[in-house]
Amino acid sequence: MMKRDDCLRVLARHVTDLDIVLPVYSAAFAWIDIRPHPLNYLSHGAMGLASSHALGLALGRPDKRVIVLDGDGSLLMNLGSLVTIAAEAPPNLYHFVCQNGTYEANGGHPIPGRDRVDFAGFARSAGYRTVREFSNLTIFEQQIGALLSETGPVFADLKIVSGGPQERDYTRLHGPRVRQAFREALAAS
C-alpha cells in the first residue's frame, strides 16, 4: 500500500504545464497543495462525474493529456463511464483511481465490497487500452513516466492508505474563481 500524498507527489513530477488534471475530494485537497495550477479542473458538480467531465475535456481538447484522479467511492457511482470512455477511446485520457476502500470525505465509511471489488478488472473488461495496478511506491515511481506516454485510454488502480485529517474548504474546489481561472487557462493554453 502507498501513502496517497507520496503517490501524488510522484505523479506531480510527471505532469506538465499543458496537462489538465481532475482530482476528486480527498485527492483534490491533497493535489491542490502539492501542485497548484490553473489547469486543475476541480468543480465536478456531483459525486462520481469526474471521469465524465474528463471525457468531455479529452474529446474537446485532443491536443492535451487529461488526467483523472478518481476516488473509489466516486467511481462506484459512475461505473458506466468506464464503458463509455473505452468505447470512445480517447488517446489522451489517463484515469487513475485512488483506492482506499472508504468514502473518506464522508466520514470514512467503507465502500461496498471493499475486500473484493476489482477496479482494474472493471476497466480491463470495459475495454481500456492499458490497465495497471500499483501498491508499491518504488514500482509506481519507476513506471509512471512510461504509463503517461502510453496511448489512452489508460487506467491505473492506486492502492493507497487513507490520508490524514484534511482541512476541507470546498470553496477551493467549487468556488467561481476556480472555474474562471480554469476557463482562462484552458483558452490560453
Next chain:
Amino acid sequence: MQQEAGIRKPEVLRGSSIIAQIKASRIEFVVSVPDITTSGGVLRPLAEGTTPRLIRICKEDEGVGICAGLAYTGRRSLLLIQQTGLLDSINAVRGVAMEYGLPICMMVGLLEKEPGVPPMQSKRYGVRIVEPILDAMGIAYHEIEGDVEVAKIGPAIDDAYTKSRPVVLLIGRRPLG
C-alpha cells in the same frame, strides 16, 4: 418558461427538421441514452451520419459531465435523453448546469405523453411533473410538439451558450423519421 393550455390539433413533427436545427446550431456532439420518443426520428438518423458526432452513454448524468467538459473547450453539445433520465440526473443538473452556470442543452423526449396534450395536463404522473420541476429549479424550457415550434431550437441553444445556462427542449410527440 412556457405555459400552454388546451388540446392542440393534430400536427406534424419531422425529425429531419429537428436535425437541421441541431446542425444549424453548431452542435458538434450529441450525447445520448436512447429515448423512445426521439429514437426513430432523431437518434437513428443521427447515428447514421458522421456529424454531429454521436456519443452513446450508459446513464444520463454521465452526459451532463461530458457536456460540461466539452463546454469548457468551446465545443457545443446536446444531451438527447428522455424525461426519466432527466429526473434521474437532477443532482448533476443542479450541481453542474445550475450552480456552475454551464450551457448544458438537453433535448428530452416525453415518454408516454399524449400527442397534443400539454405536458402539465397529461394523465401520466411522470410527464405532468416535469415542467413544475424545471420551474422549481429555474431551468428554461421549451415545448416542441410540431414543426412550427422546431424553429425555437436554434435560438434556445444559442441563448444557452450566450448566457451560459442550461436549457431543456421537451419533445412532446414522436417525430416522423
